[in-house]
Amino acid sequence: MNINIPFHRIASATDQIETMRGGAHGDPTVRFEDMIARAAVPFEDRLDAELIHAARTHSDPARREHALYQYLERNNVLALPEIRRALMEDEDTDLRVNLLWALEWLPSEECSTLCRALMDDRDHRLREWARVFAWEKGWTDHDFRIKRPFKHYAGRTFDQTIYLHIVCRMYVRLTESNDKWGMLLVSPQMLKRVFGQALACNNMSTRDDQVVVAKNLPGLNADGSPHHESFLFRGFTELTDPLQGNFYFETQTKRPIFLSGKANDASQGVVPDVTVPFAREGQWFLNEHLDVKGRKAIEYVRGLFRGWSYVNLARIEASRGDFFFPGNSILSTLHHPEVGQKTNGFITGRFKGKVVDWDGDDVIDLNYLPAYATVNGEVDSNLDGIADARGQHVSFVPR
Known part of the structure; x- marks a missing residue:
């Protein structure tokens, strides 16, 4: 049986049903995101040769990474030679980590070979991540959660601030009749550029x-001032395994909605204090050797998220x-009388985060990265x- 699953989907119920034709059984109900993925037309229209050229020559690592993600999306395992080249030759750490992540989704034995080879890479962050991916895919018998020195900074707002790598798909409704949809695959570094770098912060x-x-989103404000956003998520975690937690969290955070479709751009008006929902779920894995305040610290977290967005298509068209x-x-959100009418995007994606050595002293850092938020998710x-x-979750500099 030949199963060719796109790299962004991991054995969904839809995939299983499709491969069981002739002897299918069970409930054929499918998820909205699986079905809309088949209907939506990708916004990416560059030729393969153009994507490869950008991946090899662009001076901006986010643009190189994004081109590689588009090329991989389109070509699946046939993209492996170009992915291998980038993993071995590119100098940008985030790009290499994010491509290594993408290997998990390709049905090829070469992915295992590449990942295991990078477990001894020259870059310590890449080594860390290669060991995680090899462990969770069963490409190695070695657990990544080993005993080693770590540092926890006392007196900081959070006990852990974990840098998240995030990939998402944005499905945009193109007609009022709901019969035309576009899809934008946003690679992790490009998502960081548009939406900001996210940290998962816990106590x-x-x-x-x-x-x-x-x-934290640099480059947004004309005066160079930083832009911060934060969200308090609440939910439950299942803890029947002493070294693993399975969680589901939701946020309903009040924030200003800029009708221009761009954060902090009030040129077309602002709707203040709109409650915006968002959901995330996943798993975290503890390291029994990382003990902080009588509990084991999270070494690795992975999960899914989904929510709504407003994309100003007219503005994007005007900017070529x-x-x-x-x-x-x-x-x-869809639940506001004015904003709901403009909400035209459905966002779904995945995230992964791991504690690593950030300052180059060969010691794992638990809460080294600054998180510009309170424990209640305020700026x-x-x-x-x-x-x-009080109650401000987004820093706003009027323009």
Whole structure:
């Protein structure tokens, strides 16, 4: 049986049903995101040769990575030679980590060979991630959770601030009749550029039922000031395994909705204090050797997310189709009388995060990265643990 599953989908119920024709059984119900993926037309229209050229020559690592993700999306295992080249030759750490992640989704034995080879790479962050991916795919018998030195900074707002690698698909409704949809695959570094770098922030005493996702988005404000956003998620974690937690969290955060479709651009008006929902679920894995405040620290987290967005297509068309600039497209909701009418995007994606050595001293850092948020998910621009303004989850510089 020949099964050719696109790299962004991992053995969904739809895939299983399709491969069981002739003897299918069970409930054929499918997920919305699986069905819309078949109907949506990719916005990426560059030729393969153009994607390869960008992947090899562009000076911007985010653009190189994005081109590789588009090429991989289109060509599946046939893209492996180009992916291998980038993994071995590119100098950007995030690009290499994110391509290594993509190997998990390709049905080829070469992925195992490549990943295991990179377990001894020159880059310590890539080594860390190669060991994670090899472990979770069963390409090695060695657990990545080993005993080693680690550092926890006392007195900081959060016990852990975990850098998240995120890939997403944005499905955009193109007609009021719902019969035309577009799809934008956003690679991790490009998502970071548009939406900001996200950190998963937790404290040992409360992590089972709440987590803050804090984001920092440089390049948005004309005056060079930083832009911060944060979201308090609440939910449940199943803890029957002492070294693994399975969680489901939701946020309903109030934020301004900019009708221009770009964060902090009030040129077309602002709707204040709109409650925006978002959901995330997944798993975290503890290292029994990382002990903080009487609990084991998270070494690795992985999961899924979904929510709504507002994409100003007219604005993008006016900018010659460029989507990838800071603040473009904003999280939104269907449950607001004005904003709901503009909400035209469905976002679904995956995230992975791991504690690593950030300052080059061969010691794992648990809460080294600054998270500009309070424990309640409010903006805290000076990291003193106190909100800049009570109830403010987004820093707003009018333009």
